[in-house]
Amino acid sequence: MFSFIAHPYPKSESFKEIFVSSLGAGAAVYLFLIIFQPFGTENFQHPYKFVLLFPYCIIFGTAFLMANLITSRFSNWNIGSELLKITFILCTGSILSYFYNSLFLSHVKLDIVNYFYMFLYTLAIGIPISIIYILSRYIYLKTIHEKKAHDISQHLPVSPPAQRQNLLKISAQNTELVMNKKDFLCVQSMENYCTFYFLENNSLKKALIRISLTNVLQQIETSSVKKCHRSYIVNLGKVKKLKGNAQGYKLVLPEIDFEIPVSRSFIPSVIPQLQQQHS
Template sequence: MFSLTPYSYPTSKSVKEILISSVAAGVLVYLFLIIFQPFGTENFHHPYKYLILFPYTLIFGAAFFASNLCVSRFKDWNIASELLKIFLILILGSVLSYFYNSLFISHVVLSFENYGYMFLYSLAVGIPISAIYILSRYIYLKNSHENTVRNTTSQPIEPPLTLTKTILTISVNTTELKIPENDFICIQSMENYCTLYYLDNNTVKKIWLRISLSNILKQVQTQTINRCHRSYIVNLEKVKNIKGNAQSYKLILPEMDFDIPVSRSFISIIIPRLKHLKR
């Protein structure tokens, strides 16, 4: 279980998907309560029993919605982060449920001991529901991201027929480099250093520069040269093919002996431009 935590977990970019998944999570909580009636719920008799239980749907659904909306802004997310998010949702849901139960149903005095019971109840209900939620949402989002690039990966990406003559100027301290855009291959970043790969008389050359990736991106970014990962900038004209899946897309460049990863946060930028170049 713990060995899986470093692996990436897809996040939502659509508010509609977040809303639907959050409503589904809330409904699962409600169905669990009315079907299994745990923790003495079966002994709670009231003509509007099911209506009284319904706010738990709103509580947990809102907790899921707020957390997923915040998470959608993160570029990198993994299973460990997702599990931590679920745990925080259960804490938030248990606090709100405790106040609702104490003030509107049980009418008991607020105390940490009573909240402790509510927290344990929330864990008992939330853990199986969260397991279903995490697995189903992972499958849906993974398939959604894979469908985004399926049309692109079906055929090799051919270089454009018309070559640009743009000259890139890269200034680092007292060093100034001028490289034709067509000869630019990629940049790999490690901390405050960048390794620039380019063609010189059809031979791959590389040079180390003391500059951050964000600063060098301002100097080289064009319609075809883009950032695709927190550590990489790539010339999309040099991309021959794509491999991998929603967890690990990689760009294949014939000139390089390594593949260039694509972060999920850059898929919406990189894939459409690759499709445009393939036309």
């Protein structure tokens, strides 16, 4: 059970994706209410009943939007984190729904027992919708990323293509690192330091320099040397294999013993370039 909860889960990164998914969440709640009419809604008679139910769409859509905006900056997101976020959405939605129902629909006195019933109603609606959302989104992203990674990997050469003898120069304070572009593999950032991975006489070398990843990118970025993650810059010309999962993609370079992640926000700039240079 713990291993399932700790499994990585792709979180929404762009505002567009967050906004669209929030609209979808609100619409799903509204459709559930007007189609199934649960919890006595069927017996609620009013000429504008469906109009009066629409604010629940706004309430849960807003709660979904708030939760995703708050958690968009978090890292190491997993299924457990997603479940906590969903719990926050349901609690927030139940509170707002209770006030709306009490003040504008039923006109009953605010009471903790009545809110408890509203919370149960919210769980009854929210849990099945949340389960469908989490599983369908995970399966969809995993499927499309794995398929695309497989298609691209089939066209990657066994030996990386020859690169011109361009020099990459990295300057930081009193330190300067110079290497051929064809020998450069990647840069890994950790706090205020960057570790450079490169080849020297066909042997893997590492150099640790006090410099920000942004500063490094400004000095060495080319059409094939790209930032692919908030902590990585990679030479796409050295990529031998591409792997896909629900969170995005991972780049495999034969010279290093770890896989380089591609954040979903960098997919539009990295994956097409990888396809182009190996097509």
